[in-house]
Amino acid sequence: MKSYSIIKVGNDYVVQANDKCILKVGSRRRAAQLISDATGLLNALAVVESPKIAPEAPSLAREVPELP
Numbered sequence: 001m002k003s004y005s006i007i008k009v010g011n012d013y014v015v016q017a018n019d020k021c022i023l024k025v026g027s028r029r030r031a032a033q034l035i036s037d038a039t040g041l042l043n044a045l046a047v048v049e050s051p052k053i054a055p056e057a058p059s060l061a062r063e064v065p066e067l068p
Helices: 028-049
Strands: 004-009 012-017 020-025
Touching: 004 028, 012 028, 020 028
Parallel strands: none
Antiparallel strands: 004 012, 012 020
8 A cells, every 4th residue: 555644533543545544543643653564564575475586497397218
C-alpha cells in the first residue's frame, strides 16, 4: 500500500490506506506507529519473497543404455 492517511473521527483516529478505512485507534501517535510498523513488515516481506537467481537447473535428460 502506497498511501496512508490518518483522519480524526470524533474522539478516534482512523487509518486509511488507498482511501479505504482499515483501522481505528484512540491516539494519533499510536496510528502513526502502527503505520510505521506495517510498512516495515511489508518491506521485510517483499525482501524475503523477492525472486532470487537460482543456480542452473539440473538436467532432466535420462541416460538411455545403448542396445547391442
